[in-house]
Amino acid sequence: MTSPLITVPELAAALGSERPPVLLDVRWALGGPPGAEEYAAGHLPGAHYVDLDRELADPPGPAGRHPLPDPERLATALRRAGVRADRPVVAYDAGPALSAARAWWLLRWAGHPDVRVLDGGLAAWRAAGHPLTTGTPAPGEGDFKVDPGHLPTVDARGAAELARTGLLLDARAGERYRGETEPIDPRAGHIPGATSAPTTENLTPDGHFLPAPALAARFTALGLTDPARTAVYCGSGVTAAHQLLALTLAGHDTVALYPGSWSEWSADPQNPVETS
Structure with missing residues (x-):
């Protein structure tokens, strides 16, 4: 299996090849600053900015803050960015891949x-001495056709069932899992039976992913x-997608995503909540 990560030297070489990848700048942070502003201030040469809130998700609603995008919404954004079925794609963000993984x-x-995904993101690119640009490429001429469903998902009922009979990993920070704080969603806590597994523990201090054996050991220890x-x-x-990327690196590429996540679960007063 080809690694889901690409290193800075590998990307630099690929960009100089006859078949360079399509670059997607997916910078985003909860509460800002807007990724589009950061993109305008400097990005990898040739990269197209993709807006996570508007293009990689549908509007917030009963299905959560970032529902999976309508397939045509997604296809339009990807074609504008030049995504083609016969060309590789590399996504990056400011550093630890928390949004590029989406x-x-x-x-x-x-x-x-x-x-x-570019391991280490824009921070690693800059640290290696590679240039940025403020030039915006012309809209791409992509032809990629979105065919949803190639990776597994579960709904709220499925997540609750796996928390009881399988393994449900909560990728948020530990203090949110424990219900000590909740900065944005309706209630604090976690889905009953879920296991705390913060995404930050997939990373080295400089924002790169841990080696595959270390990730495999981590997930084994989590059950x-x-x-x-x-x-x-x-x-x-x-950020659950970041956890899924780490799981894929560890050799587990059939783990499901609960797209609605805590923003959907906590908004339904009939759903139980645990704190600990």
Whole structure:
């Protein structure tokens, strides 16, 4: 299996090849600053900005803060960015891939055969001395057709069932899992039976992913025995994709995403909540 990550030297070489990848800048942070402003201030040469809130998700609603995008909404954004079925795609963000992984997961869910994430993101690119540009490329002429459903998902009922009978990983920070704080969603706590597994523990101090053996050991320690009976959630289905990328690196590429995540679960007063 090709790694879902690409290193800075590998990307620099690929960009100089006869078949360079399509670059997607997916910078985003909960509460800002807007990724479009950061993109305008400097980005990898040739990269197209993709708006996570508006293009990689549907509007907030009963299904959570970042519902999976309508397939045509997603296809329009990807074609504008030049995504083609016969060209590799590389997504990046400011550093630890917390938002770039959303693009990676969506493209795989939509059926793209060759998509990777820049390990270390823009921070690693700059640290290696590579240039940025403020020039905006012309709209791409992509032809990618979104075919949803190539990766597994679960709904709220499925997540609750796996929390009881399989393994449900909560990718949020530990203090949100424990209910000590909740900065954005209606209630604090976690889905009963879920296991705390913060995404930050997938990373080295400089924002790169841990080696695959270390990630595999981590998920084994968290209780993973059957990837097909495992799912991940977070606040709104964004950083959970980062956990799924780490799981794929560890050799577990059949783990499901709960797209609505805590933003959907906590908004329904009939859903029980645990704090601990």
